Amino acid sequence: xxxxxxxxxxxxxxxxxxxxxxxxxxxxxxxxxxxxxxxxxxxxxxxxxxxxxxxxxxxxxxxxxxxxxxxxxxxxxxxxxxxxxxxxxxxxxxxxxxxxxxxxxxxxxxxxxxxxxxxxxxxxxxxxxxxxxxxxxxxxxxxxxxxxxxxxxxxxxxxxxxxxxxxxxxxxxxxxxxxxxxxxxxxxxxxxxxxxxxxxxxxxxxxxxxxxxxxxxxxxxxxxxxxxxxxxxxxxxxxxxxxxxxxxxxxxxxxxxxxxxxxxxxxxxxxxxxxxxxxxxxxxxxxxxxxxxxxxxxxxxxxxxxxxxxxxxxxxxxxxx
Numbered sequence: 001x002x003x004x005x006x007x008x009x010x011x012x013x014x015x016x017x018x019x020x021x022x023x024x025x026x027x028x029x030x031x032x033x034x035x036x037x038x039x040x041x042x043x044x045x046x047x048x049x050x051x052x053x054x055x056x057x058x059x060x061x062x063x064x065x066x067x068x069x070x071x072x073x074x075x076x077x078x079x080x081x082x083x084x085x086x087x088x089x090x091x092x093x094x095x096x097x098x099x100x101x102x103x104x105x106x107x108x109x110x111x112x113x114x115x116x117x118x119x120x121x122x123x124x125x126x127x128x129x130x131x132x133x134x135x136x137x138x139x140x141x142x143x144x145x146x147x148x149x150x151x152x153x154x155x156x157x158x159x160x161x162x163x164x165x166x167x168x169x170x171x172x173x174x175x176x177x178x179x180x181x182x183x184x185x186x187x188x189x190x191x192x193x194x195x196x197x198x199x200x201x202x203x204x205x206x207x208x209x210x211x212x213x214x215x216x217x218x219x220x221x222x223x224x225x226x227x228x229x230x231x232x233x234x235x236x237x238x239x240x241x242x243x244x245x246x247x248x249x250x251x252x253x254x255x256x257x258x259x260x261x262x263x264x265x266x267x268x269x270x271x272x273x274x275x276x277x278x279x280x281x282x283x284x285x286x287x288x289x290x291x292x293x294x295x296x297x298x299x300x301x302x303x304x305x306x307x308x309x310x311x312x313x314x315x316x317x318x319x320x321x
Contacts, residue, residue: 048093052103054112061103065128069100069157071136071150074114074124076107081140082123088143089125092150099154100127125149129157138307145305159193192224201235204228226300233258234265246275253279253287257294264298272298273312280319292316 052060052072061070073089075082086104093102107114107122117126117133125136134156136149157163192207208225211218239262245252246259256279263272276298279291295316299309 047101048098049090049102049104052105054110057113061128062131064101065132065163066130067163068098069153069163070103070128071100071153072103072105072117072126072128074105074107074117074119074122074126076122079122084140085123085125085146088146092146096150096154100150100157127153129153129160130163159190160197189218189220189224192221192228196224196228196231201228201232205232222300223303226297229297230261230265230301233261237262250278251282253283253291257291260294260298264301269302269308270312273308273315277312277315277319280316292320 050060061072064070071089071093073082073086075086089102093100105113107119117124121138123140124138127134127136134153136153137145141149188207188211192204192211195201195203195207205225205228208221208228211221212225215221237258242255242258242262245255249255256275260272260275263269263275273295276291276295280288280295283291295312299312302309
């Protein structure tokens with residue numbers, strides 16, 4: 001997962017900006033209510049690791065996600081990789097000490113949750129932040145990668161939704177997770193994220209470009225810029241007309257590019273990638289280059305570590321060579 005990658009499907013949805021703002025407001029209201037009742041805002045009362053089923057999902061995951069990021073581990077007894085990943089996630093939940101909590105879902109006993117999250121294989125790890133579902137990764141990832149994903153999840157929960165899980169071990173001897181050091185670009189990135197959340201896409205694009213002008217390799221700014229530019233491109237499109245144009249003229253690269261943007265913005269990642277790879281195969285010259293460049297831009301929206309990007313890069317290389 002990369003910072004700012006906030007939709008259920010792993011990409012920015014057209015409704016994501018509005019949803020993030022609404023979720024942030026709900027989280028603030030929940031913390032205010034907890035404070036009025038004498039609770040500890042952001043503490044997410046309850047254990048750090050717990051089993052959850054379909055009956056308890058609303059209370060244990062959705063409601064709790066207004067106070068602390070909830071990581072969901074989909075597992076089963078027969079799954080060997082699950083036996084490697086599960087204990088690692090449980091240990092990290094204790095180490096991060098309340099910055100996130102871990103909900104474990106036995107897929108054999110909870111088929112409905114398995115289907116609702118669109119899980120294709122296990123182990124699969126998702127998160128819920130302020131009621132918004134996020135895919136994290138699939139398979140038994142190495143510890144360093146899992147830590148990176150969790151660090152980014154905690155940062156996104158705070159920056160995008162205003163949710164800060166408080167250390168659960170205060171008074172219990174559990175150390176708080178170390179805080180990431182501040183960077184010179186935190187203020188500028190915060191302004192860019194705020195503009196994106198407010199729907200000021202032009203302002204977000206300018207702010208991300210300002211960061212990249214000083215730090216061209218900044219991964220958060222690169223991802224944020226790619227997402228903001230995608231939203232700009234699809235804003236005002238008539239989806240029905242765009243899709244009809246693409247269907248009527250499969251050889252029209254511009255039509256395919258526009259439809260691919262809509263695909264990705266709507267969460268249809270593989271459809272978007274496949275459409276542009278086919279356009280690369282069918283065309284030559286400037287048209288082929290236009291399809292290739294847009295595909296590379298869409299890779300930036302998803303993030304280089306996503307397995308769908310890795311697979312699409314391989315397919316693109318085959319199409320080109």
